[in-house]
Amino acid sequence: MPGEIALGLDPVIVCVVDAVPLVLTVVDGERPRLPAGSFDPARDRTLELAARRSIDEQVGLNVGYLEQLYTFGDRFRDPRETAGGPRYVTIGYLGLIGSPALGGQADVEWIDWYQFFPWEDWRRGRPLVLDKNVVDRVGAWIAEGGTDAGRRIRGTAAFGLDGAPWNDEAVLERYEILYEIGAVAEAPVHRDVLGRPMALDHRRILATAIGRVRAKIKYRPVIFELLPPSFTLWQLQRTVEALGGMRLHKSNFRRFVEDGGLVVGTGERRATSGRPAETFRFRPEVIAERPDPGVGIR
Template sequence: MAHTYEYPRPALTVDCVVFGFDGEGLQVLLIRRGVEPFLGTWALPGGFVHMEEDLEDAARRELREETSLSDVFLEQLRTFGTPGRDPRGRVVSVAFYALVRPEQHPAKGDTDASEAAWFSATALPPLAFDHREILEAALDRLRGKIRYQPVGFELLPKRFTLSQFQALYEAILGRPLDKRNFRKKLLAFDFLIPLDEFSEGSHRPARLHRFDRRKYDALVRKGFHFEI
């Protein structure tokens, strides 16, 4: 049975902030819009939610359609609904964010995205809608999250140096960290396994490590306090 509503209903969209790490800095996946409004402007992947669609399903569909990205862990960020945020009308967006390895997810535009590309989080182009605000909110969430949950498994290669791990945290926080203090606190959590392998191509090869997935997952579930 159809219902008649007294009040107009806003349109609902999803937007996705996808973070990656290239070994030196934090990256963000953007698409160039192929349709109006903001034709040709860079934006976060996203789009309208179908009437019978779950929010996370909509976010995954839009990521797949606009960037070919699939099989990633998504976490809901928050809702953005300031009137006037979308020139098409009253549009409310539910934002999600994801952590991936860029080398495993090359950017590829599709459907209403004429192009997709990875950008440095410190050198972003002008963004459509209120997507800069959404991105900053996701970055704030990530900066808070690294203090109570590990995030390296999603962003670092399978084998990595402690310097790479520190570079990741410095990229997220946007500031340098004391090397000795960082390593002391990091190793105390005991979720890294040192390998009998060393990095190549540097003046002083560094030992490689990998995650102990069982201990890593336990810390994800119960959390920890990483004061950095």
């Protein structure tokens, strides 16, 4: 007779406002947490519907796009776990929403996700925290591994050491290495911690979400879930850059999305502080035309 399971739902709800990627949190204690819910099989026919209802009940929000991320079930991942009690397993979800309108709960807050992962934002150049606090410690961790080639390759690839390229999608891998070397406050033993901590393993779930969304925008047109129906190309680019934490080449980005058939001009123009910009809308037919219709550009 297997022990008891408590199945939770942990949604990472993302919105981008003025090139700042925001994640929806509940701040009712020391550390922000995700607006978690629990799955009651008597009420919901599917896990996704349960997640949607839980989000609606918790924060009064109707997310358009929602996808399952990963299921977390390590022992003691939730401090409520006791010797004879249930295991707290939780399913992470990624939700995307176009505007940060909320139901009005007091303790709900949108937070810039780079507060939790300052080393992930390369838009204003290489993050200072890397050379100040990360590179040396990862190097020490590699050296400490001695002949462990796996550890060397892992660390080098994750943090772009020795000239290795930075992989914007390896968010979880980096977080896990930092956890392993005690550089985040969630680790059982830690010092000189980086980034703002979250409750439980929620920063790990957020890392999973960021990695997923960074990968996904490159081959699925999910970026448009975060934008109004019509937008300028600069708005689109800034949103992509916000998620990816990197700058893109303007003309090449335009060429990619326009010639690639991802967007189509509306003919209307919008005032800027310079030449007015044409507005565009997503062109859904591209899904059937290209194998990977996303904004996959370096």
